[in-house]
Amino acid sequence: HGIGHMLGIDVHDCLAVAAEAATMPLEAGHVITVEPGVYLSPHDALVPAHLRGIGVRIEDDIIVTPDGHDNLTAALPRSSDAVERWLASR
Incomplete structure (x- = not known):
């Protein structure tokens, strides 16, 4: 898994797989994900x-604006306690 991708009508938009997407300048209206993660190997004896x-991964969806960017997911819960409270309320 990478650290993010383009986000569009089909979630993983076609630019996510195009070679030029990695170096293409972002433009106003583009939406990208930022989703760093930690993955623990099932075979690593050093891991409990x-x-x-x-x-574990947390994702932000970022829209590029003419003068910067906006985090479309900024209002979502982030801490484990907040996520658990949110899930329990469903």
């Missing part, structure tokens, strides 16, 4: 057994 094979 109960954590092997899990992954």
Whole structure:
């Protein structure tokens, strides 16, 4: 998994797989994801057994504006406690 991709009508827009997407300048109206993650190998003996094979990722969806950017997902919960409260309320 990478650290992000273009976001469009088909979620993983066609620019995500185009070779030129990696060096293409972003323009106003483009939406990208920023989604760093940590993935623990299921086969790594250095990882505690109960954590092997899990992954954690948080995603922000960013729209490029004429004068900068806006985080479209800024209002979503981020801490584990906030996420658990949000899930429990559903």
